[in-house]
Amino acid sequence: MSTLAIALTGNPNTGKSTIFNQLTGARQKIGNWPGVTVDKKVGYLNYKDRAISVVDLPGTYSINARSPEEEIVIDFLMNNKMDVVVDVVDSSNIERNLFLTVQLLEKGIHLLVDLNMQDEAKRRGMNVDARKLEDILGMPVVETVGRSHESIRKLLDVFTTTVMDQYQPSEIIQNHIQHVEELRQSGKPQETIEEEIIAARYALIDTIVEQAVTVKNLGPTRSEKIDSYLANGILAPVIFLLILYGVFQITFTWIGQPIADALDDLISGPVTEGAAAFLESVGVAEWLQSLIVDGIIAGVGAVLTFVPLIFILFFCLSFLDGTGYMARVAFITDPLMRRLGLTGKGVMPLMMGFGCGVPAIMGARALDSEKDRMTSILITPFLTCGAKLPIMALFAAMFFPDNAANVVFLMYIIGVVMAVVMAKIFGATMFKDKGSTFLLELPPYRMPDMKTVLLETWDKGKGYLVKAGTIIFVASVFIWFLSNYNMSGPTEEMSESFLAGLGGAICTIFTFHGFDTWEAGAAIISGILAKETVVSTIGVLYGVSDIDADEAAEEAETFLNSGMGAAFTSLSAFSFMVFSQLYTPCVTALGTIKKEAGGWKWMGFSAIYMFAVAWLVSLLIYQIGSLMGF
Amino acid sequence: MTLKDGVPGDAFKIQDIGDSDLKQRLMTMGLVPGTKITVLRSAPFGDPMAIGVRSYNLALRREDAAKIKVQKVG
Numbered sequence: 001m002s003t004l005a006i007a008l009t010g011n012p013n014t015g016k017s018t019i020f021n022q023l024t025g026a027r028q029k030i031g032n033w034p035g036v037t038v039d040k041k042v043g044y045l046n047y048k049d050r051a052i053s054v055v056d057l058p059g060t061y062s063i064n065a066r067s068p069e070e071e072i073v074i075d076f077l078m079n080n081k082m083d084v085v086v087d088v089v090d091s092s093n094i095e096r097n098l099f100l101t102v103q104l105l106e107k108g109i110h111l112l113v114d115l116n117m118q119d120e121a122k123r124r125g126m127n128v129d130a131r132k133l134e135d136i137l138g139m140p141v142v143e144t145v146g147r148s149h150e151s152i153r154k155l156l157d158v159f160t161t162t163v164m165d166q167y168q169p170s171e172i173i174q175n176h177i178q179h180v181e182e183l184r185q186s187g188k189p190q191e192t193i194e195e196e197i198i199a200a201r202y203a204l205i206d207t208i209v210e211q212a213v214t215v216k217n218l219g220p221t222r223s224e225k226i227d228s229y230l231a232n233g234i235l236a237p238v239i240f241l242l243i244l245y246g247v248f249q250i251t252f253t254w255i256g257q258p259i260a261d262a263l264d265d266l267i268s269g270p271v272t273e274g275a276a277a278f279l280e281s282v283g284v285a286e287w288l289q290s291l292i293v294d295g296i297i298a299g300v301g302a303v304l305t306f307v308p309l310i311f312i313l314f315f316c317l318s319f320l321d322g323t324g325y326m327a328r329v330a331f332i333t334d335p336l337m338r339r340l341g342l343t344g345k346g347v348m349p350l351m352m353g354f355g356c357g358v359p360a361i362m363g364a365r366a367l368d369s370e371k372d373r374m375t376s377i378l379i380t381p382f383l384t385c386g387a388k389l390p391i392m393a394l395f396a397a398m399f400f401p402d403n404a405a406n407v408v409f410l411m412y413i414i415g416v417v418m419a420v421v422m423a424k425i426f427g428a429t430m431f432k433d434k435g436s437t438f439l440l441e442l443p444p445y446r447m448p449d450m451k452t453v454l455l456e457t458w459d460k461g462k463g464y465l466v467k468a469g470t471i472i473f474v475a476s477v478f479i480w481f482l483s484n485y486n487m488s489g490p491t492e493e494m495s496e497s498f499l500a501g502l503g504g505a506i507c508t509i510f511t512f513h514g515f516d517t518w519e520a521g522a523a524i525i526s527g528i529l530a531k532e533t534v535v536s537t538i539g540v541l542y543g544v545s546d547i548d549a550d551e552a553a554e555e556a557e558t559f560l561n562s563g564m565g566a567a568f569t570s571l572s573a574f575s576f577m578v579f580s581q582l583y584t585p586c587v588t589a590l591g592t593i594k595k596e597a598g599g600w601k602w603m604g605f606s607a608i609y610m611f612a613v614a615w616l617v618s619l620l621i622y623q624i625g626s627l628m629g630f
Numbered sequence: 631m632t633l634k635d636g637v638p639g640d641a642f643k644i645q646d647i648g649d650s651d652l653k654q655r656l657m658t659m660g661l662v663p664g665t666k667i668t669v670l671r672s673a674p675f676g677d678p679m680a681i682g683v684r685s686y687n688l689a690l691r692r693e694d695a696a697k698i699k700v701q702k703v704g
Contacts, residue, residue, distance in 0.1 A: 062658045095684035096660045126685070191654075198657040202665070215685075223687075224670065227680075236674050331689045335675040344678075437652055439659065439694070442680055442687040 004052045006159055007080070009073055009104065010088030011097050012059035013324075013443035015116045015146045019088060020056040021452045022152050030459055036068040037365055037596055039459075047156045055082075061096070063103050064194075077109050084159055087111040091121035091128045091143075092444065094213060098205045105137070105173050106180055110164045113141045114155065120444065125216035132212040138170030147449045176204045223324070223444040231328045231442070240329060247316045248354075256312035260305050267301035287490065291480055294540070299476025302532045303468040306386045311461045313355040313386075317348065318456040322448025330440055340420045341427030343372045343436055350376070350419075352460070353383035354412075357589040358467075359460040361596050371434035375426050377597050378606060379419040381585035384412045387531035391580045394535055397556040398565070399573040407574075411581050418582055418613065467530075467588050475529035483522075483540060494541060499525075509615070513579070514572025514622045519564075524579070530586045538564065571630045575622040583614035634696035636669035636679070641704050643667075648697030652690075656698070660684040666703065 010016040021028075024043025033040045041056040057076060058069035065071045077085060087104060089097040094115075104111055115128055134141040142158045144151035169177070183196050229235055250256065275297055279289045320326050326348050334344030342350075349363030357380050364376040384392065389408075396407040482499040484490060491497050495518070503522030510516045519541040527534040542562040559565070568576065584607045585593070594603035636642065644665045647653050660683050661667070670680040670687060678691045 064654070064658065066655075093684070093686040096686055099658065099660070124685070194654060195657060198654065199662045202660065202662045227671065227687075231673070231680070232671050233674060327689075331678060331680065332673050334689075334691070335673060335677050435651060437655075437694075438678060438689070438691050439652060439655055440678075440689045441659075442689055 001046070001049050001051050004050045004159060005081075005083045006052060006054045007057055007077065007082045007085045008054060008088060009057045009077070009085065009100070010059060010114075011061055011090065011093075011100060013441060014059070014088045014090040014093075014097065015449075016059055016088040017056065018147050018449040018452050019114070019116070019144070019152070019155070020054060021449065021455055022147050023155070024054055025451070026455070028455070033068075033072050036072070037362070038068050038072055048160055050160055052156075052159065060100065062100055063107070074107065077104070078107065084112050084162060084164055085109055086114050086155075086159075088114045088116050090117045091115045092117050092124050092126060094121075094126075094128055095202075095205055095209055098208060099201055101137070102173075102176070102201045102204060105139070105169055106177050110167055110169075111137075111139050112158065112162060112164070113137065113139055115141060115143045116146055118143050119145045120446075123218075124221055125218040127214045129212045129214075133208070136170060136172060136208050136212060138173055139167050140164075147451075172204070172207070176200070221444065223442075226445050227328070227442070230325065231331055236328075236332045240332060243320070243325070244351075247313070247320075247351075250316055251309055251313040251355075256309040259308035259312075263308060264301075264305040267297070267304060271301065272297055287484075290484065291477065295476045295480030296473060298536055298540075299479070299533060300468050300472050302390075302536050303387075303464075303472045303530070306532065307461070307464060307468070309386045310355045310464050311457060314352065314359070314460045315453065315457040317351060318453045318460070319448055321348065321456075322446070322453050324443045324445045327440055327442050331442060334438055338436070338438075341375060341423040343367060343369075343438055345438065345440060346372060346376045350380060350383065353380045353385060355386050356461075356464055357381045357383070357385050357585060358463050358592045361589065361592045364596065368437045368439070369435060371427070371431040372436050374431060374597060374602075375423050377593055377602075378426060378609075379422050381589055381593075381606065381610060382415045382419040382422070382582055384415045384581060385531065387586070388581060390535045391531065392577055394556065394559070395573050395577045398559050399568065399570045401556065407577075411577055414578055414617075415581050418617065422613070463588075471586075471588055472530050472532065475526070475533060478529070479526050479533060479537060483537075499537075499541075510579075512623065513575050513615075513618055514626075515568060515576045515579075517567050519567065520576060524583070527580065528584050528586060530588070531580070534580060542567075571622060571625045574625070575618045578621055579614045579618035581614075582610060582617060584608075584611045631700060631702070632696050633667070633669075633679075633681070633698040633700050634692050636681075636695070636700070638669050638671050640669040640702065641666065642669070642700035643703050644698060645701050646699040648699060650694065650697050652694055656690075656694075659688060661698070667700070 008016055008020055020041065020043060024045050027045060028041060028043040031040045032038070038058055043054045045052050057073045060070045060073055063070050063074040065074060087101050089101065101111060101113060113133065115130055121128060130141045130143050140162055142155065144155060179200055180197050183193055183200065186193060230239055272293060276289065276293050279292060329347050330344035333347050337344050337346060345367050346364070349360050352363055353360035360380045361377050364373050367373045367376060392408045392411045396404040400407045479499065482502065483494050483497045486497050494500060499522045500518050502525055503518035506525060507516045507518050507521030510520065519538065522541060523534045523537045526537040542559065542564045590603050590607055593606050594600060633642065644661055644663055644667060646663060647656055647661060665683060668682040670682050672679045678689045679695060680687055680689050
């Protein structure tokens with residue numbers, strides 16, 4: 001079987017990813033380009049006795065090497081010999097799309113131009129003559145409509161039959177390349193040259209379009225009609241809030257939570273009991289039984305129960321993103337976000353932060369300016385992620401049984417308010433002189449391709465599963481060890497364990513917070529490994545087995561009788577909740593911050609400043625609350 | 631006049647992009663002198679604004695639009 005190497009390039013919003021996903025399905029490898037935080041996607045398939053590999057290069061508007069994505073595209077294409085380089089073009093937006101095409105041709109790269117979204121162009125009254133375009137460019141052109149089976153088959157046939165070396169750039173293109181070369185040699189200031197070259201490219205594109213494209217004006221497009229509701233006037237923010245509410249309802253009430261509850265029942269019930277019985281029957285040592293059942297199954301299981309929530313939330317957000325609505329969210333929220341020191345484009349990553357901070361921090365990559373990116377990375381962990389929710393749910397149910405839902409909601413608000421306050425502070429200090437920019441394409445509304453939505457959901461959510469298998473696994477073993485051993489070996493009394501010692505050492509800094517018990521200290525330490533473990537650690541420490549934060553109301557009773565009720569007052573419990581909401585992110589999030597923000601310095605900064613903020617705010621709440629007589 | 635003062639329905643021809651950090655990006659996105667643009671709408675609080683250019687829609691902030699010199703057409 002002979003091989004065939006394909007690379008896909010193109011603008012964002014051209015259906016390039018859909019084509020990639022339809023071509024390769026689940027046979028993809030997603031990694032990182034060396035040295036930068038940009039996804040590298042490679043997929044494989046076999047067709048007509050050819051082993052085809054497809055590289056999905058990042059979607060870019062140009063290759064001026066202004067962003068890491070643009071650098072990757074040009075570096076990759078200049079340094080790798082591909083059999084076919086496909087330039088995916090949105091036919092309904094051909095003028096701007098051709099800019100990248102022309103730029104690639106200037107570099108001497110031979111292209112197979114894929115006129116995608118032909119159906120959409122026709123609906124808009126545009127007709128792109130593929131044969132004429134082929135003549136004008138001197139490069140092969142193929143027409144597709146995105147995700148249809150015929151289109152994918154057609155592409156594969158073209159891939160396997162086209163010999164790119166047969167094609168040579170047309171005279172028009174060669175003249176243009178020569179013209180660009182002359183401009184470069186003109187000796188004018190670099191910036192002027194660049195601008196003249198851009199103008200020359202669009203002049204060429206105007207000529208191409210004049211010859212190959214006819215447009216009948218059919219009035220406002222469907223997307224513009226939709227936008228007159230979704231991105232216009234006072235209705236726009238109202239609809240946005242309704243959609244946001246819908247997403248959270250789907251995640252936390254209608255679909256995600258019931259699945260999570262069922263999974264939790266399964267793990268804490270049959271799985272735990274089954275494992276315990278099995279280990280007992282085969283005669284495993286008692287300490288190992290305890291490690292597996294109380295340590296690993298309890299710890300990893302607690303994380304697994306959040307997986308449905310995270311996946312459902314990410315599915316909703318990926319779906320909305322696929323429709324084009326997220327660009328409108330950025331559009332309508334930008335003025336508000338800007339006043340808060342952020343940008344409208346940052347709303348989507350922040351929304352992910354309510355699921356899990358890790359993909360939310362990674363999502364900040366999409367932001368244009370250094371200032372927006374860094375601010376977003378540094379404030380995202382203040383939000384209430386899926387792992388903090390059980391802490392809030394349990395404490396609220398225990399100490400504020402009459403107002404539990406409101407208190408949990410209040411914690412969400414406190415997280416958001418602190419994120420905003422810190423964004424303002426960073427904007428006025430560290431990033432004072434850095435500008436924020438906002439230039440955003442509003443793509444046409446489209447029905448998203450389900451395969452693409454599902455693959456994206458999996459890509460964002462799988463990190464959480466990996467985390468359950470790695471960090472949480474290690475953390476569970478570690479915490480189990482710390483809570484069952486001390487210097488002289490195994491201990492029956494947890495109050496004499498390593499964990500008690502550590503908790504006791506740290507809890508002195510919470511003397512004025514009302515929760516200076518070693519149990520609280522131990523829970524806080526374990527929360528840095530993973531927030532999920534705060535509740536389970538507290539449960540273990542107060543001797544409550546089978547913690548089920550999702551049925552917090554019923555569990556609360558058990559906890560109150562366990563000695564935990566005496567350890568906290570309502571006020572100190574509230575203060576502890578606020579501290580948990582705001583303090584140092586978990587190690588997985590810290591690792592992501594190090595990668596995305598570029599170094600240990602930012603990771604250390606995040607860890608320390610968030611701890612300080614949490615310490616201060618919860619102190620103020622406890623002290624002011626005490627003065628007010630709560 | 632500048633693009634900043636455009637209201638929905640206005641059709642303009644770009645005269646000059648004006649120097650800014652965004653200049654080359656704006657040009658790359660197809661806003662070069664001579665290009666026709668239409669003002670589509672403003673976000674609910676008046677900013678940013680959406681324009682139609684080269685058969686696609688682009689959102690930009692009014693402060694950036696203020697640097698783009700335009701001439702009314704049609």
